[in-house]
Amino acid sequence: MTETSAFKDEQTRIIPLEFRGDGFEFFKIWIVNILLTILTLGIYSAWAKVRTNRYFYSNLYLDDLSFRYLASPIAILVGRIIAIVFLVTYIVSVELLPGPGLAVALILTLVMPYLIVRSIAFNHRMSAYRNIQFRFHGTYGEAVMVLLVWPLLGMLTLGILYPLALLRVNQFIVNNSAYGTSRLTFNATYRQYAILVFSFIGANGLGLLVGWSVPLAVVEQAILSVVIFGLIFVWFTANATNLYYNSTSLGDNHFDADLETVGLLKVYTVNMVLIIVTLGLYLPAAKVRLARYKAGHIRFVAVASIDDFVAAEQEQVSALAEEMGEAFDFDIGTL
């Protein structure tokens, strides 16, 4: 059997992503995580993180095969300890030394892109599907451009260039990602992001106007704003997620997403109500519900065979940068 003949026999296949996790099952894992984290004064949190990530990766199926999270808890723990040392040093230097605090903040701003690149690289390398790991090839220079320069230009132009900044950051993330040796590509346009961003800004302005024009008591006013801005937020999330996946390809294959505002709103509302009613105990089940909804609305359209992706060579990526990024609360949403 040659690969070429197998390739010709393949028809275009639409393969849905599928999340098979169960809310109650994850609740049990979550509660044990918290208990052991408390009993070990936080040390178990590294194991808790790995078990949580493993649960969400391994319950995500594509073509009946699961994704896998590979990080070892020890690597995460070491990274966490070093990150905490840095965090404490940072807080103390900022609080106690007003002058140098500014210098520290500046250094941190320049270090941040590096931490983010290493953090994405670590997470990609620790993700596998069909025993092939993902890779990230982003560089520090590119990261400085998309994380510092473009957002700054977006602000200086009063938002006109902001869609471009958003496009650039997503291009940076997707175009530098690879499944084994195969690069992913991002082909969204400025126009698509402009429509998304300016509709979002316009809707918020309109929401503000409506909120102001209706004379109501404090509590009702608060509820009205939550409803209006919540709705806009959900609409934006659904559309931004769709644009992100619909613009992402892997070779001739591509993703296809159709999250709906109403469906996502239902998920968020049910989750929020149940989390409040159960005083937070529903949180794990809420995460499962959201993951299931998202997976249910994303498909992989395979034009060629998905047997032919080749593994990249081994390289070492430490957990340190990732955990540093986490401790300093740097997180860029890929939506």
Next chain:
Amino acid sequence: MAVAGEYADGQSSRVVPATLSVTGSGIVIQTEAGTKTYPADAVTISSRLGKTPRYLTFPDGAQFETPDNDGIDELLAAQVGRSGLLHTLESHLPLVLIAAIVTVLSLAWVVTVGIPRGADYIAHNVSQEVVDKLGANSLQLLDRTVFEPSELPTDRQAEIRAFLQPIIDRHSNVSLHFRAGLPNAYALPDASIVLTDGLFDVLKSPDEIKAIVYHEIGHVEHRHLLRRSLQGSAIAVLLVLVTGDLSNFDLLVGLPALLVDLSYSREFELEADRYALDALAEAGMDVTDFRTALVKLTGWYDVDEVDDSYLLHYLSTHPHTEERLGQVLDDTQD
């Protein structure tokens, strides 16, 4: 006995159906293309987690994936060893229930007793030098950003200063300042006590003003600002530990943190009230001055806008006036 699964060699994304069995020579993987034998002690088996598939990794980078968790546990009992302990804990309902109760109770203890006591201990064992450094320049900072100079006539300021200075002087680090604004009094991290012009429109009697100043000194003496920032940090760390990571730090996780922080703030207000009452009694003054000052201040705000609903109580930094007056009343009956 054999376990069915999928075999991937780790070189390409190609996956083939396979069966795994154990023989005298080791672990045998059988696929359509043939068999492969690995030494039994060279396999790495992922620990069992819910109903997620099990992954066996071999020295050559190949992987065997199977949903048959029970099959693997039985066939490779020696290699699996005690790595199933967590799964046992996570899948037994009574154990999980006990874990849930212990977790909820210990969290409740940590939030209501542990963190406040710990912060109190730390705050009172930190040297005055450090406290001064932490709060340094806070008045200057606020002057540059929100505060406006007082519009009170200088002779009125001098008059107020005259009867407050003896109290202020008893606390070496405390200083007194006048600024413009709606009726309010603040204690800043650098132990500056700021009284707004509006305060003197509402409170005319020196004794009432003294009572309010005692309350603010209470915040300083109890190191409330330091304690609140310590407690806030502790709650943030606790939430990260509970929810697993910071990236899920959304509104739903932030809301309880806010509610806890506000409840700490209300406790501090009651503690400062307590301090004011004791100080008034010690100075031989009438504790009802504090009561009338409180009533007048709340009265002033009530006329304007404040919606005193039950729900809003949990969103406010200060306790209900009735609750605060309860403490005063208890005191008058003593």
